[in-house]
Amino acid sequence: MLSFIFKSKPNYVNFGLLVYRLALGISMFYHGYLKWLSGPEGLYKVGAMLAPLGVSGGYEILGTMAAFAEMAGGILVAVGLFTRIGSLMLISTLAMATTLSINGSFFSWDYPSQMGFGALMLFFVGPGRFSLDKAFFK
Template identity: 85%
Template sequence: MLSFIFKSKPNYINFGLLVYRLALGISMFYHGYLKYLSGAEGLYKVGAMLAPLGVPGGYEILGTMAAYAEMIGGVLIVIGLFTRIGSLLLIGTLAIVRRKKESGRQKPESDRHRWQRDDCPNLQQVLV
């Protein structure tokens, strides 16, 4: 056990990346699977969340696409096969969710630059 901990740095980094990959892939697969299990009504509700972005219809199909994108992307990342395609599926789904969250929130002008507890920093805020 101690030899594993004190081995060279690249093996330790690879193990950490494996843990991240498994955690992300399993959690995204589970999230998509729960959407899929909710049935036609649940998939419609997932797709209907895009109505504020101007999507006029086809909500059940969009919800099904989101569920499958999360399930397939999660499995591809866990397996390590076609990880770029799997990550693009997840990035596309999560980018739409982020856009929807930003479009639904209107802040007063005086409160626009203040940090709030419910705000999640995006990558640009983290790197600056």
């Protein structure tokens, strides 16, 4: 039992990447889907969060772009297809979410930053063996 805990298990790395990709991808898809369900008013509110950064218009379009990036990036990461592109979509959205909430409490910026670092990890490591990337792009 102790050898399982303390010794490297390269055979399980790919399974761990699969589990993490599914968790991150499904979570991010759901966050984007909820934004999408909020309709034009909700998407406008999401885009309007950029006003403190000097963005002065196009809020509904920006909110739609954020929702799309989370949904499409989440799907790509979860299934492991064009994983690095999906990761970049998530990284950009989560970096902005972290930036916008950095002056709040720890719990307001902790979630988007941790999810962003997870997406960054997948960008560098790749999707692993149990992915469509591996099947299509050997």
